[in-house]
Amino acid sequence: MIDNKWRILSGNQINQIHEMTLRVFSEVGIEVLQEKARRTWVDLGAKQEKDSKRILIPPALVEKALKTVKSDFTCGGRDEKNDFVLGKGKLFGRNGGGPGQVIDLDSGELRNATREDSANYAKLVDALPNTQIAAPVYEQDSKPETRDLHTLAMMFRNTSKHINIRLLNPQSLPYFIQMAAIVSGGEENLRSRPLITMLESPVAPLKHPEVLTETILACGKYGIPLELCSMPITGATGPVTLAGSLLMSNVEMLAAVVFGQLTNPGMPMIFAPRIMVMDMAIGYALTGSVENALLVTAGVQLAKEAYHMPVNMHGPYTDSPTSDCQAGIENTYFSLMPAIAGVDILTGAGHLQGGLVVNFAQLVIDDELVGMVDRAREGFAVDEEMLGFEAVKDSVTTGNLLTHPHTLKHYRDNTFRPKLVTRLARANWMAEGSKTMFDRAVDKVHHLLVNHVPNPLDEGKEKQISELLNEADKKLSQGVN
Amino acid sequence: MGNADFAQLQDAIYSGDSDKSLSITESILAEGIDAKTILNDGLIKGMDKVGVDFKNGDLFLPEVLLAARAMKSSMTVLKPLLIKSGVKSSGKVILGTVKGDIHDIGKNLVGMMLEGSGFEIIDLGNDVEPEIFIDMAIKENCKVIGMSAMLTTTMMMMKETIIKMKDRGVYDKVKVMVGGAPVTPQFAEEIGAFYSANASEAVDLAKKLFSMQTN
Numbered sequence: 001m002i003d004n005k006w007r008i009l010s011g012n013q014i015n016q017i018h019e020m021t022l023r024v025f026s027e028v029g030i031e032v033l034q035e036k037a038r039r040t041w042v043d044l045g046a047k048q049e050k051d052s053k054r055i056l057i058p059p060a061l062v063e064k065a066l067k068t069v070k071s072d073f074t075c076g077g078r079d080e081k082n083d084f085v086l087g088k089g090k091l092f093g094r095n096g097g098g099p100g101q102v103i104d105l106d107s108g109e110l111r112n113a114t115r116e117d118s119a120n121y122a123k124l125v126d127a128l129p130n131t132q133i134a135a136p137v138y139e140q141d142s143k144p145e146t147r148d149l150h151t152l153a154m155m156f157r158n159t160s161k162h163i164n165i166r167l168l169n170p171q172s173l174p175y176f177i178q179m180a181a182i183v184s185g186g187e188e189n190l191r192s193r194p195l196i197t198m199l200e201s202p203v204a205p206l207k208h209p210e211v212l213t214e215t216i217l218a219c220g221k222y223g224i225p226l227e228l229c230s231m232p233i234t235g236a237t238g239p240v241t242l243a244g245s246l247l248m249s250n251v252e253m254l255a256a257v258v259f260g261q262l263t264n265p266g267m268p269m270i271f272a273p274r275i276m277v278m279d280m281a282i283g284y285a286l287t288g289s290v291e292n293a294l295l296v297t298a299g300v301q302l303a304k305e306a307y308h309m310p311v312n313m314h315g316p317y318t319d320s321p322t323s324d325c326q327a328g329i330e331n332t333y334f335s336l337m338p339a340i341a342g343v344d345i346l347t348g349a350g351h352l353q354g355g356l357v358v359n360f361a362q363l364v365i366d367d368e369l370v371g372m373v374d375r376a377r378e379g380f381a382v383d384e385e386m387l388g389f390e391a392v393k394d395s396v397t398t399g400n401l402l403t404h405p406h407t408l409k410h411y412r413d414n415t416f417r418p419k420l421v422t423r424l425a426r427a428n429w430m431a432e433g434s435k436t437m438f439d440r441a442v443d444k445v446h447h448l449l450v451n452h453v454p455n456p457l458d459e460g461k462e463k464q465i466s467e468l469l470n471e472a473d474k475k476l477s478q479g480v481n
Numbered sequence: 482m483g484n485a486d487f488a489q490l491q492d493a494i495y496s497g498d499s500d501k502s503l504s505i506t507e508s509i510l511a512e513g514i515d516a517k518t519i520l521n522d523g524l525i526k527g528m529d530k531v532g533v534d535f536k537n538g539d540l541f542l543p544e545v546l547l548a549a550r551a552m553k554s555s556m557t558v559l560k561p562l563l564i565k566s567g568v569k570s571s572g573k574v575i576l577g578t579v580k581g582d583i584h585d586i587g588k589n590l591v592g593m594m595l596e597g598s599g600f601e602i603i604d605l606g607n608d609v610e611p612e613i614f615i616d617m618a619i620k621e622n623c624k625v626i627g628m629s630a631m632l633t634t635t636m637m638m639m640k641e642t643i644i645k646m647k648d649r650g651v652y653d654k655v656k657v658m659v660g661g662a663p664v665t666p667q668f669a670e671e672i673g674a675f676y677s678a679n680a681s682e683a684v685d686l687a688k689k690l691f692s693m694q695t696n
């Protein structure tokens with residue numbers, strides 16, 4: 001990777017943010033909504049404010065927790081060839097997850113996601129070269145109470161890559177872990193090569209809901225990586241200034257890191273301060289503005305320089321409702337900036353409109369973008385050999401260098417070749433139907449959905465998963481009124 | 482007294498100066514002008530101007546909220562008088578984020594904007610059961626209910642709430658407005674509700690819904 005990472009914050013500024021975080025910890029604290037968790041905090045050495053749910057965290061606890069934080073760890077795929085180590089300088093792509101709506105590729109209309117969409121989304125990720133982590137679109141066909149579980153099963157069936165998923169229903173938590181353990185072939189395997197990363201969020205301003213506490217504890221217990229994502233909105237649930245909301249987000253997440261590390265030292269965690277920027281002229285929370293891009297870049301620095309943790313940031317996360325030039329522009333700076341700062345995972349491929357909808361063709365486009373960004377941050381080598389003095393000297397006599405030994409030695413060094421851009425002469429491009437990048441992406445989606453066959457899930461495991469789903473359907477759908 | 486006072490009051494509202502709007506309101510009242518005239522020619526006119534400039538992008542959200550606060554402070558002295566003289570408020574709106582959903586930032590914004598435009602808000606908070614909406618509508622004889630949802634799952638609660646309203650014979654007496662990022666105009670129509678995309682449009686919508694009912 002390029003030696004000089006892009007830094008928009010100075011070391012001094014990072015210290016200031018950290019120091020201020022400690023001050024908020026000791027003077028304002030975090031509102032911990034679960035009583036049991038408050039007791040745990042107190043047992044760990046934090047103070048509970050009188051007659052309130054606020055937990056004040058002394059600096060010593062933070063210091064202790066930061067000692068056990070892991071800077072890198074393995075993430076597993078159902079197929080071992082998809083395993084990777086996070087936090088060692090390699091860039092990974094993760095598609096956008098969460099929405100329940102897709103843009104229909106044939107009609108161009110927005111519609112609810114079906115079970116088939118949910119399967120196809122995972123299948124596409126499985127096929128794409130630069131998206132190593134799969135996140136879901138939630139099909140709207142199944143019952144809400146167990147939708148997250150059915151979605152996870154659908155993902156296990158359709159991709160053998162690492163999966164990133166969050167709960168829709170807190171009661172699904174034990175079933176998530178059971179299902180992951182089934183696919184891993186037992187809890188021990190799950191621990192050594194976790195097949196899923198879970199994602200959970202504090203609630204701005206400064207709250208830790210019960211589902212966050214429970215997820216931290218469960219992930220810690222089973223060694224499942226936990227991505228902590230906090231999303232204060234500037235001027236609404238966080239200070240209006242970029243620095244202020246960065247601080248807010250840092251407080252919310254660092255508190256979760258401290259809780260996790262003190263309850264299960266060394267548990268794998270991923271930092272994800274994903275602040276949204278409010279457009280004060282209309283009252284929307286943005287994900288794709290230039291200010292958002294500055295914030296994710298600063299967030300990378302905090303994670304890496306202050307806490308030495310793997311970091312996952314929004315990359316392609318445009319506000320545009322459609323796959324247009326705006327989507328292209330926003331996704332580009334939004335991916336490039338954190339990438340050059342050293343981000344580990346870029347999240348959002350396939351998202352439109354701030355993560356509210358998914359477009360499969362956009363996924364294919366963004367996958368290519370992440371590849372380009374990855375290539376960009378590789379940089380290029382400069383040394384005696386690469387400078388090619390001989391080639392420069394010989395060019396005077398040979399006129400061109402197409403068959404010069406230096407050319408022959410290095411012309412294949414660049415292994416990255418984008419597949420979706422066109423480099424054709426106009427006439428040839430027209431002969432191929434004058435297709436835009438979006439048209440080509442749609443073609444590619446159709447092609448992949450027909451031709452890509454994911455490595456199938458073992459029949460025995462499939463059976464166990466079906467049984468687990470049946471059980472969950474019975475148990476979880478009952479109690480809900 | 483005269484137009485000059487109203488112009489000043491409108492200015493105070495527009496610039497979000499709560500103290501000033503209150504003191505001007507009091508002094509106009511002292512001159513013997515009735516509360517209804519002050520409300521219409523001072524406060525509402527001031528807020529209308531705020532609304533127009535916000536839509537044009539000349540004013541930002543915090544300015545609108547300050548204006549709303551100024552309006553509210555004037556209303557503290559006007560409201561008792563309005564009630565006494567039998568003038569109805571421009572309308573009571575029940576607001577809530579539906580059951581299963583805790584996203585409330587958008588709903589809160591809508592509430593503040595509505596309040597600023599003279600509506601009375603009954604905010605039920607988030608994760609609100611259908612029955613609670615309905616009980617409150619009956620209790621307060623409320624004509625407009627606003628529901629917010631940010632999850633495709635909880636959008637279905639909007640539908641369910643409306644079905645329950647029908648069961649309990651409330652639906653005919655109220656208009657329902659819905660919003661939240663995943664909600665679409667088509668969905669709103671399907672379930673028998675009215676849609677608006679953001680907080681300032683919600684104000685126009687609420688006005689429309691109340692005018693539909695007086696006709």
Ligand code: B12
Binds near residue numbers: 166169658
């Ligand atoms: C902040 C946020 C949260 C916060 C909420 C804090 C809070 N107090 O509200 C937290 C972290 C708690 C949260 C939790 C979850 N969230 Co969330 N969240 C968001 C986020 C980032 C911003 C939402 C927001 O506040 N926007 C700003 C406001 C001002 O905009 P708005 O709500 O759209 O409101 C405007 C209009 O819609 C309209 N409006 C709104 N309500 C109404 C009502 C009426 C009557 C009218 C007329 C108009 C109207 O006017 C408003 C002002 O202009 C969105 C992403 C996004 N791009 O929107 C995800 C998002 C909504 N969340 C999502 C999800 C999946 C979740 C969780 C399920 C995840 C989880 N497991 O934790 C939970 C659900 C918890 C629950 N049971 O509700 C998904 C939803 C996907 C979907 N559509 O189904 C989104 C889209 C993110 C994603 N891609 O995954 N979330």
